[in-house]
Amino acid sequence: MTSPASTDLVPPQLSAAPRPAQGPAADEGLARRLRALACTAPLHDLDARKANLAGEYTVYAMAEVALAAIDLITLNMDFDTGADHEQIVARLLPRVAAQAPSRPAAEHERVARWVLENLINVGSVDRGFRAVYGTFGADGVYTRRDYDFKLIEEVPGYGGGVYLRTTDEAVNVLVGALDTDVTSAQIAAEVKLEVLINRGRLADAQLAAEQARYRTVQYAETLRKTLEATRRNVRAVDWLNAVPDMIAEALDHVADRYRHENAILTNIRKARDEAESTSDAKTAEHKRRAAELVDIVKDCIRRHTQLQSRLLDAGPLFRAEQDRQAFAAPTAYTGLDLYGQLVAPTLPLPVEQAVRVTDAFFARGTGLRTPASVRLGDLVDLLLTPPVEREHLGAEMPEPDLIATPDDSRFSEEQLASALRLLDLEHDAPRRLSGLLAEARELDGDLPYLVALLAVHAASPPVGTAYRQGEERLLFAVDDGTPLDDPEFGGADLIVGTALLDAVGMAADRSEAS
Amino acid sequence: MSETHAEYADAWGEQEPPQPPAASTSGAPASAVTPADASDAARLVSFGLQPKLLPARDAEYGELLRRYRENPAFARLADAVATGLGLVVLEVSPRAGMAVTAGEDSVFAVRMGDYARRASTDSADRFLHGLAHLAVAAMAFPRPEDLADDAYIGRLTVNGVDAFVRQACLRLEQRAEEQGENTDPASDAPGLEAAWRIYARRSATGATKDARRLAGSTTGIVGKAAAFLTDSGFLQRTGDEGGGSYRTTARYQLQVRDMAGSAAMAELLELGVVPVSDGSATLLPPPEGDDLELAADAGLPFHASPPA
Numbered sequence: 050m051t052s053p054a055s056t057d058l059v060p061p062q063l064s065a066a067p068r069p070a071q072g073p074a075a076d077e078g079l080a081r082r083l084r085a086l087a088c089t090a091p092l093h094d095l096d097a098r099k100a101n102l103a104g105e106y107t108v109y110a111m112a113e114v115a116l117a118a119i120d121l122i123t124l125n126m127d128f129d130t131g132a133d134h135e136q137i138v139a140r141l142l143p144r145v146a147a148q149a150p151s152r153p154a155a156e157h158e159r160v161a162r163w164v165l166e167n168l169i170n171v172g173s174v175d176r177g178f179r180a181v182y183g184t185f186g187a188d189g190v191y192t193r194r195d196y197d198f199k200l201i202e203e204v205p206g207y208g209g210g211v212y213l214r215t216t217d218e219a220v221n222v223l224v225g226a227l228d229t230d231v232t233s234a235q236i237a238a239e240v241k242l243e244v245l246i247n248r249g250r251l252a253d254a255q256l257a258a259e260q261a262r263y264r265t266v267q268y269a270e271t272l273r274k275t276l277e278a279t280r281r282n283v284r285a286v287d288w289l290n291a292v293p294d295m296i297a298e299a300l301d302h303v304a305d306r307y308r309h310e311n312a313i314l315t316n317i318r319k320a321r322d323e324a325e326s327t328s329d330a331k332t333a334e335h336k337r338r339a340a341e342l343v344d345i346v347k348d349c350i351r352r353h354t355q356l357q358s359r360l361l362d363a364g365p366l367f368r369a370e371q372d373r374q375a376f377a378a379p380t381a382y383t384g385l386d387l388y389g390q391l392v393a394p395t396l397p398l399p400v401e402q403a404v405r406v407t408d409a410f411f412a413r414g415t416g417l418r419t420p421a422s423v424r425l426g427d428l429v430d431l432l433l434t435p436p437v438e439r440e441h442l443g444a445e446m447p448e449p450d451l452i453a454t455p456d457d458s459r460f461s462e463e464q465l466a467s468a469l470r471l472l473d474l475e476h477d478a479p480r481r482l483s484g485l486l487a488e489a490r491e492l493d494g495d496l497p498y499l500v501a502l503l504a505v506h507a508a509s510p511p512v513g514t515a516y517r518q519g520e521e522r523l524l525f526a527v528d529d530g531t532p533l534d535d536p537e538f539g540g541a542d543l544i545v546g547t548a549l550l551d552a553v554g555m556a557a558d559r560s561e562a563s
Numbered sequence: 564m565s566e567t568h569a570e571y572a573d574a575w576g577e578q579e580p581p582q583p584p585a586a587s588t589s590g591a592p593a594s595a596v597t598p599a600d601a602s603d604a605a606r607l608v609s610f611g612l613q614p615k616l617l618p619a620r621d622a623e624y625g626e627l628l629r630r631y632r633e634n635p636a637f638a639r640l641a642d643a644v645a646t647g648l649g650l651v652v653l654e655v656s657p658r659a660g661m662a663v664t665a666g667e668d669s670v671f672a673v674r675m676g677d678y679a680r681r682a683s684t685d686s687a688d689r690f691l692h693g694l695a696h697l698a699v700a701a702m703a704f705p706r707p708e709d710l711a712d713d714a715y716i717g718r719l720t721v722n723g724v725d726a727f728v729r730q731a732c733l734r735l736e737q738r739a740e741e742q743g744e745n746t747d748p749a750s751d752a753p754g755l756e757a758a759w760r761i762y763a764r765r766s767a768t769g770a771t772k773d774a775r776r777l778a779g780s781t782t783g784i785v786g787k788a789a790a791f792l793t794d795s796g797f798l799q800r801t802g803d804e805g806g807g808s809y810r811t812t813a814r815y816q817l818q819v820r821d822m823a824g825s826a827a828m829a830e831l832l833e834l835g836v837v838p839v840s841d842g843s844a845t846l847l848p849p850p851e852g853d854d855l856e857l858a859a860d861a862g863l864p865f866h867a868s869p870p871a
Binding site: 169174175182184192194195199385387390391393395400401402404405406407408409410412413414415417420 | 614650663664665667670671672673675687689692693694697698700705707710722725731732735745747748749751753754757759761762764769770779780782791796797806818819822823824825826827828829831834836
């Protein structure tokens with residue numbers, strides 16, 4: 050038996066029940082924060098999983114190493130390349146080593162590599178992370194969604210190398226401002242910096258300046274991606290509106306930042322120089338911080354300049370491509386617009402539909418393969434052939450085909466030896482060149498030329514070399530005005546002698562000089 | 564599009580009319596088919612099955628091609644041999660040689676499962692491999708004119724193709740963001756994930772132990788497609804820069820223009836997503852794009868006027 054009152058009670062209960070969600074707008078903010086939160090999860094995960102590693106690794110603060118790694122990669126990535134993997138590991142090592150100084154260096158390196166590989170998430174096929182979160186749609190239906198993100202991505206560099214870049218997500222995690230507009234955040238950071246400097250709070254100012262630099266790097270990265278697309282295909286980019294707008298915006302940004310940062314630079318220098326006038330420990334500390342700040346802002350300016358030169362390159366590049374593509378003679382009939390009519394409409398489709406299109410293209414677009422007919426005899430041979438070992442050392446170097454160059458020296462080794470023997474004079478008994486020549490002529494008809502050559506060289510003895518090499522004897526020749534009377538040679542009859550050098554004294558001089 | 568498609572279909576019909584002429588051949592006493600002719604025709608088709616073989620490099624191939632073009636009866640015989648083997652004749656010319664391709668269900672056809680093992684089980688990989696081939700073609704022939712122009716030679720690099728698809732995905736992502744869409748797919752319906760997201764979230768490259776390209780990365784997938792097309796005689800490798808650079812051959816243009824492009828287009832039309840286009844480039848700025856003042860620093864030479 051039902052009471053009528055109970056049916057009356059139902060509608061008020063329904064209306065009083067809590068709404069499932071506060072509406073899509075509030076939910077969107079929640080989703081954004083959930084995604085931001087997810088980006089930090091891999092870092093926490095590192096510390097949670099370090100206990101599972103074979104060995105006693107709890108002493109290492111993995112999240113700290115990870116943040117340092119993201120820091121290093123962000124600061125090292127430029128326009129063309131990212132950061133080098135090995136270099137990042139090498140730079141991480143001091144921090145890892147400081148956490149556990151007593152452990153072996155090999156372990157430090159292992160920790161650094163483990164952290165870096167986990168930030169890339171080498172184990173997964175996407176090399177990324179996935180977090181699951183739920184949202185209420187506009188119709189009030191709760192849906193679980195996958196959020197895929199990367200912290201460090203591997204990008205191809207010149208020469209086939211693989212470089213590391215931090216993603217926007219990672220930069221956001223690092224800076225800590227999890228969902229902010231790039232431009233406004235930078236302006237805010239700079240205003241903050243100026244205020245801080247005026248009040249002399251340089252410690253905070255340095256933090257703000259570093260944040261401004263991260264923002265700069267992030268902004269450059271966004272622009273780089275767009276410019277790259279412009280280079281590839283004029284048609285793929287909207288050169289009427291979007292790119293010029295983007296370039297103008299970026300140039301404005303660069304000009305604005307340049308002016309701003311130069312102003313900051315001037316201010317900091319002033320602050321630094323004012324700090325210089327007084328001299329106590331506190332102002333010295335201020336001075337040091339101001340100097341660091343100058344370096345950071347200089348780096349910001351350098352990055353802006355680099356960005357600007359890239360922006361200015363974009364126009365000529367577009368014109369060259371335009372010449373090639375737009376000013377050619379038109380063909381009689383038009384073909385299929387592969388990008389516009391196939392790729393572009395396919396990409397937004399759900400994958401289960403898109404795969405039908407790509408399958409159709411694949412089936413007709415790959416050409417043909419002649420099927421191999423298998424014979425049992427071949428198969429046995431094939432299976433029994435040992436696998437070819439992969440070459441670790443690269444291709445074998447061809448044996449160089451050496452050709453002996455003809456000996457075209459004027460004098461032989463023996464002649465040189467006898468000439469040097471002839472010139473090996475006692476230090477207190479110098480001789481005239483004429484006498485030496487006569488003696489040489491008796492030994493060998495060609496020898497006087499060599500002796501004369503050596504004697505002429507000795508007229509300007511290599512004193513400097515002898516001094517550096519610490520030699521004890523030096524051949525010298527002096528012209529005292531006597532003319533040489535010889536059938537083959539003319540000039541001065543040099544006095545050739547040997548000088549003894551003070552090798553010990555010279556060595557002492559050298560060590561003093563250095 | 565439907566017009567151009569019809570145009571190709573007509574050209575097709577002209578090129579491959581085996582049945583009615585076969586009757587007339589028997590009527591003409593001068594051109595009775597001998598076993599030697601059949602052997603030569605089959606030989607020509609077998610040359611066509613070696614796509615990397617160039618007619619200019621092989622005297623016998625060149626001679627058979629000349630005979631095909633000068634002797635209609637021989638041409639019909641060669642066409643018949645090709646058709647019987649499950650092949651489709653695209654063009655017979657000195658530049659492309661005997662350009663034949665595998666018909667559907669032919670023993671010569673390439674199957675996705677043989678091409679990449681993961682692709683047969685994983686629909687994301689299957690899509691990525693197919694998309695790689697589509698993107699290579701789109702990069703090789705960026706404009707409709709390029710695909711139509713017989714003299715055009717396309718050039719591409721593996722990293723270039725990857726970057727270009729990535730950029731397209733990036734723009735879709737930006738557009739979705741602007742519209743405030745949440746593109747993260749529902750966990751229980753992975754098939755509904757937007758196709759571009761599959762590509763965007765796959766890593767572009769990755770370090771491997773032996774310094775080879777990571778097979779599952781997008782550059783690995785595009786690189787595989789380029790290498791495969793090279794083996795098909797569709798691309799020629801020209802260098803190592805940009806992850807491997809290639810140029811297209813006449814055969815590739817024919818294959819994309821006459822076979823693959825129209826097949827994929829038909830599939831898209833069946834899905835009901837392609838607006839019928841008049842063949843002008845879809846990537847030009849929209850006509851309603853009012854004459855915005857261009858930035859002085861952008862260095863643009865002119866205002867492109869949208870086609871009327």
